[in-house]
Amino acid sequence: MRASAVDAAPKGQDLADPMLPRAARVLQVDKETHDTFTLSLESGNGNGQTSFAPGQFSMLYVFGVGELPISISGDPEEPGRLVYTVRSVGKATNALVTQTAGGTVGVRGPFGNSWPMTKARGKDIVVIAGGIGLAPLRPAIYHILRHRGDYKRLIVLYGARTPRDMLYRKQLAAWAYLPDTQMLTTVDYGGLSWRGNVGVVTTLFRHVRLQPNKTVALICGPEIMMRYVVRELESRGVGPADTYLSMERNMKCAVGFCGHCQLGPYFACKDGPVFPLSRMRDWIGKYEL
Ligand SMILES: Cc1cc2nc3c(=O)[nH]c(=O)nc-3n(C[C@H](O)[C@H](O)[C@H](O)COP(=O)(O)OP(=O)(O)OC[C@H]3O[C@@H](n4cnc5c(N)ncnc54)[C@H](O)[C@@H]3O)c2cc1C
Numbered sequence: 001m002r003a004s005a006v007d008a009a010p011k012g013q014d015l016a017d018p019m020l021p022r023a024a025r026v027l028q029v030d031k032e033t034h035d036t037f038t039l040s041l042e043s044g045n046g047n048g049q050t051s052f053a054p055g056q057f058s059m060l061y062v063f064g065v066g067e068l069p070i071s072i073s074g075d076p077e078e079p080g081r082l083v084y085t086v087r088s089v090g091k092a093t094n095a096l097v098t099q100t101a102g103g104t105v106g107v108r109g110p111f112g113n114s115w116p117m118t119k120a121r122g123k124d125i126v127v128i129a130g131g132i133g134l135a136p137l138r139p140a141i142y143h144i145l146r147h148r149g150d151y152k153r154l155i156v157l158y159g160a161r162t163p164r165d166m167l168y169r170k171q172l173a174a175w176a177y178l179p180d181t182q183m184l185t186t187v188d189y190g191g192l193s194w195r196g197n198v199g200v201v202t203t204l205f206r207h208v209r210l211q212p213n214k215t216v217a218l219i220c221g222p223e224i225m226m227r228y229v230v231r232e233l234e235s236r237g238v239g240p241a242d243t244y245l246s247m248e249r250n251m252k253c254a255v256g257f258c259g260h261c262q263l264g265p266y267f268a269c270k271d272g273p274v275f276p277l278s279r280m281r282d283w284i285g286k287y288e289l
């Protein structure tokens with residue numbers, strides 16, 4: 001089995017100038033929901049290999065429009081392609097999701113650190129995601145499934161606004177049949193045909209029995225959601241050093257030069273985006289520092 005890049009987060013695309021985008025061909029664009037698409041780009045480093053760690057992001061540059069940070073959402077051990085799941089919310093994201101196969105976008109990165117996949121070995125992993133927050137967590141899930149013997153239970157709690165906003169529905173449904181794996185989903189508004197849970201993601205905790213001393217939690221979603229999730233985990237005894245959050249901030253350089261992504265003493269781009277709660281407690285939900 002090929003060694004994964006886990007925890008040895010590759011920095012700045014192994015080039016001398018991390019500010020220089022390289023051109024990458026769009027291989028495929030798949031519709032996930034009405035506003036969210038998954039783009040596969042040729043990894044383009046010449047050797048067909050893809051080198052990133054779960055939790056890292058790239059700066060994607062749409063020529064003539066702009067550059068933006070997007071998490072890598074694919075399988076870290078799938079060679080040859082870099083995969084991103086993008087929700088169209090404005091000019092740059094819309095320009096990305098309307099790309100077609102054969103087009104070209106600029107890529108810098110991968111940047112940032114990774115989910116603590118090495119530290120989490122031998123433990124239960126609870127993945128808690130809200131909305132597009134499932135995208136940066138999917139590589140961690142791929143990693144766990146590829147190295148199943150290294151981890152105990154995998155529990156995924158995923159909340160979306162409505163059933164039509166849910167990402168990777170077929171994949172989540174398939175994973176739910178795997179041994180030692182629990183996939184729980186919820187929506188804020190169900191509609192007539194939804195038979196599943198309705199309510200915020202924390203309502204799913206009642207279906208889960210956590211072993212606090214043997215659990216590592218990985219969380220990504222809107223910060224208000226992460227606040228409530230943290231509270232729930234704490235009430236169940238999961239410690240701040242075992243609770244990890246991915247923090248998004250406006251980013252420009254992605255390499256610690258410009259200060260746009262500052263979170264108190266940290267830069268989200270180079271010290272994060274993944275932080276243990278023990279370091280982030282004072283900064284969740286604070287945008288203007
Ligand atoms: C480390 C990191 C990883 C990210 N990963 C992903 C990803 O995998 N997929 C994805 O779709 N997006 C991701 N984002 C968010 C993405 O970068 C923004 O949505 C994008 O920059 C918006 O650009 P725009 O020009 O399309 O929209 P803009 O015109 O800049 O903004 C449109 C609207 O979206 C809001 N908005 C902008 N940025 C964000 C944000 N970060 N979070 C919430 N609302 C925002 C703005 O306030 C505004 O209301 C990530 C951001 C960071 C920092």
Ligand code: FES
Nearest residue numbers: 254256258259269
């Ligand atoms: S984006 Fe420039 S310092 Fe982080």
